Amino acid sequence: MTATTTATGVDRKGTGNRLGRMALAKEPQKSFRDLDGPTKRFIGKAGVTLFATIIMVGFLLPLVFMGVTSLKTEDQLANQQILPKTVDTVTITEGEFAGDYDLLSVPLPDGSTPALALVKPGREESTFVDPAAPEVPIEWVGRWRTLEPGYTLDPTFENFGRAYDRLNFLQLLRNTGVIAGLGMAGTVISSTLVAYGLSRFRMRFKGLIIASLVATIILPRFVTLVPTYAVFSRLGWVGTWWPLIVPHFFANAYNVFLLRQFFLTIPRDLDEAAEIDGAGPLKTLITVILPQAKGAILAVALFHFFFAWNDFLEPLIYLSGRRDLQPISVGLYEFLGLYDTAIPLVQAGAILSMSVPILVFLSLQKIFLGGIDLSGSLK
Numbered sequence: 001m002t003a004t005t006t007a008t009g010v011d012r013k014g015t016g017n018r019l020g021r022m023a024l025a026k027e028p029q030k031s032f033r034d035l036d037g038p039t040k041r042f043i044g045k046a047g048v049t050l051f052a053t054i055i056m057v058g059f060l061l062p063l064v065f066m067g068v069t070s071l072k073t074e075d076q077l078a079n080q081q082i083l084p085k086t087v088d089t090v091t092i093t094e095g096e097f098a099g100d101y102d103l104l105s106v107p108l109p110d111g112s113t114p115a116l117a118l119v120k121p122g123r124e125e126s127t128f129v130d131p132a133a134p135e136v137p138i139e140w141v142g143r144w145r146t147l148e149p150g151y152t153l154d155p156t157f158e159n160f161g162r163a164y165d166r167l168n169f170l171q172l173l174r175n176t177g178v179i180a181g182l183g184m185a186g187t188v189i190s191s192t193l194v195a196y197g198l199s200r201f202r203m204r205f206k207g208l209i210i211a212s213l214v215a216t217i218i219l220p221r222f223v224t225l226v227p228t229y230a231v232f233s234r235l236g237w238v239g240t241w242w243p244l245i246v247p248h249f250f251a252n253a254y255n256v257f258l259l260r261q262f263f264l265t266i267p268r269d270l271d272e273a274a275e276i277d278g279a280g281p282l283k284t285l286i287t288v289i290l291p292q293a294k295g296a297i298l299a300v301a302l303f304h305f306f307f308a309w310n311d312f313l314e315p316l317i318y319l320s321g322r323r324d325l326q327p328i329s330v331g332l333y334e335f336l337g338l339y340d341t342a343i344p345l346v347q348a349g350a351i352l353s354m355s356v357p358i359l360v361f362l363s364l365q366k367i368f369l370g371g372i373d374l375s376g377s378l379k
Contacts, residue, residue, distance in 0.1 A: 186249035195259035
């Protein structure tokens with residue numbers, strides 16, 4: 001009987017040791033290469049989505065901060081709250097403690113934390129009253145500066161009206177619209193004609209012309225700033241819109257390259273069919289090429305519109321003495337110089353200046369993004 005019991009005990013002990021070793025053994029880990037195809041694709045898509053979300057949040061955070069700050073008053077900006085919140089106050093009209101007081105969350109011995117009005121602040125002991133019963137003072141022992149005040153969400157839209165009036169927004173909007181609109185028309189017409197010629201006609205030194213044109217893209221605009229200013233000064237154009245409009249009627253290398261690449265994807269059979277019908281080069285461009293390239297042309301137009309709307313250096317140089325002709329970029333810069341301490345007002349002015357480009361992009365984003373696709377007329 002004893003032997004049997006001892007053997008059984010040994011067997012149980014050995015079995016327990018084996019089970020313990022099995023429990024402590026680590027499960028085999030799978031590497032990414034051992035996963036099946038659907039799992040790999042899911043992880044890849046999830047990683048790309050996460051990365052794109054992080055980039056999007058990083059880009060949108062300054063805009064969100066600008067929007068929130070524009071809804072604050074100067075007092076709300078000083079209370080260091082993220083959202084536009086106002087400190088809760090109460091007005092006591094009768095009794096010994098008549099006046100306006102801030103409401104603080106005060107912990108009481110019974111465990112409650114009511115919002116009480118601080119009527120007599122002290123270093124170690126302060127007097128509070130309940131707004132519902134202001135005639136009964138409540139003595140509280142402790143440092144009142146450690147108490148949290150109550151806040152109420154209280155956004156204000158007055159900053160936008162003030163910024164609109166002080167910026168003279170309508171005049172700035174008119175000036176910017178004229179400069180951007182005429183320049184956009186000039187760059188679309190000239191870039192389309194140059195791109196059409198480089199994509200459809202045979203000419204000597206065509207490769208050299210294209211290479212020289214593309215090389216100007218990497219040329220800094222500061223290199224040509226002084227010579228062009230000297231030319232426009234001799235023409236008497238300083239202090240006018242002409243230096244900001246006329247140069248765009250001589251094409252832009254980037255826009256020409258974009259349109260040329262799009263025109264090359266349009267089959268030449270369409271040109272030949274139009275030529276058989278008696279259409280000349282200009283009529284072929286208008287009736288055949290342009291209808292197929294509406295997206296690309298709109299993309300070029302919007303590229304220039306956004307560039308002209310945000311352009312600051314050249315308007316500052318040529319229109320420094322003409323405030324009545326300045327665009328919104330220069331006007332906003334001068335507005336910042338005058339109200340640099342009124343941060344909510346400046347942020348409201350910046351949002352007003354951004355409103356038109358944002359609305360234009362949101363209304364035309366499908367056509368704009370489709371125009372950047374150089375897939376041609378046939379898909």
